[in-house]
Amino acid sequence: MTAPSAPRRATLSDVAHEAGVSTSTASVVFSGKTKVSDATRTRVLAAAESLGYTGPDPMAASLRRGRSGIVAVVLEGQLRTAFLDPVTIPMMDGLTDGLADLGAGVLLLRDEPGDDGVSSLNTAPVDAAVLIGCSARFRASLDIVRGRGLPVVVIEGDAGEGIPRITLNNHDAAAEIAGHIRDLGHTRVAIVTLPAGGDRQRGLLTPERLALATVEVTVERLDGVREVYPDAMALATKASSIDEGVIAGRTLLEDPANRPTAVLAQSDLLAVGVIRAAEELGLRVPEDLSVAGFDGVRVDGIGDHVLTTMVQPAVEKGRAAGEQVARMLRGEQAESLHLTCRFRQGTTTGAPAH
Known part of the structure; x- marks a missing residue:
């Protein structure tokens, strides 16, 4: 006994015939590229629904376009x-x-x-x-x-x-937030940067390492801050994360004699990590340490604080x-x-x- 064949899939031509319009008009209804009357559109869509037609085959359309x-x-x-x-x-x-x-x-x-x-x-x-x-x-x-x-x-x-x-405008934005810190009266400032290159090494961003930096965003934001604070120490991280911010914050704040009064982080996640590191050491933000970020994203974990930051679009x-x-x-x-x-x-x- 021969197995019944699968029902033929309705085509756009079938829909056009059922709706009493040309195939090109039916095509326009589905593509939306040209306006048709509401009555025509309603008639074509009703015909499509009755025939079980769900729209043009995207694979076939891609093949026709060569894309x-x-x-x-x-x-x-x-x-x-x-x-x-x-x-x-x-x-x-x-x-x-x-x-x-x-x-x-x-x-x-x-x-x-x-x-x-x-x-x-x-x-x-x-x-x-x-x-x-x-x-x-x-x-x-x-x-x-x-x-x-x-x-x-x-x-x-x-x-x-x-x-x-x-x-x-990474450079100018970083310079603007550094100017805010300067206007508050801070002179001992440190920078926590995004990764500088493929090595993703933590640690001091020396002139030698900076010369090999390949991540343009990191370099631009660093240059912007150093336009205001030319001698500010920069500490590179492995990633933009709260955990990396905590590690960098501990490094910067562990020595009370050489502790900065403000930290400029190149992302909000890093900034939150620095705040957590400060709180671990019993430091108050902003009374004992000012912290600013970059991005303007919603980040949990800093209580009632609102992070000072540059909001990127x-x-x-x-x-x-x-x-x-x-x-x-x-x-x-x-x-x-x-x-x-x-x-x-x-x-x-x-x-x-x-």
Whole structure:
């Protein structure tokens, strides 16, 4: 006995015939690219529902366009830890907003090679890429993307001539918050930095180490503070995390005779860690120690305090990158955009004790 054949999947042509319109009109209803009358739209959607038609086959559409409909976003290190950074989440929200009109999906890739020594960026079926420039492997990822001839947008990294960038005023923002600390009267200031390079070594950021630094965000924010405090000591961390801030804070505060009266951290997570280290030692914030961060994200663990920080436009940064990718995939000219951070004074900074 012959097994019954599977029912034929309804096509767009079937829907058009059922609704009494042309196939091109039915296509317009589903694409939304051209307006049709409400009556026509209602008739086409009703026909689609009666036939069980759920919409055009995205795979077929991709094949017709010669595209995968996917944009790669290259994140630093292990993907399981990428979203522990509270800046990443709003940035990714903005990125997907920026790609919404394009109808593209997002593929998250790590910036390090796999077990076979080959980066997944070499073979991933993607139409374009967004690179986060604070990664130590940023240059290698950029070379892969350019070698494949893919459109690419870089967030906070120097990609060279012709590559659109989404940047922040890291230098000026860091100088502004350092100026706030100076105006409060602090002279003994220390800096807790983000990782400076691929080695991710903790410790004093000496001129020799700084000369080899590859993370542009770290260098820009450090230069901004040192515009105000040229001789401020800088301590590098392994990552932007509260735990790393605690470790750096303990190192800076363990010697009462050489203790700074203010610490400028390059992320809010690091700043919270410094505050916790200060509290371990019985220091009051801001009476005994002023602490400022950078990012303007919501971070728990500092009680009733509001962190003094620079608020970066994380959502706008991601959205701008997505919009520029969409422009390139539509055949339009993309552009670089420079965004501005906003100072927010909280309760964690005050005049030094005398």
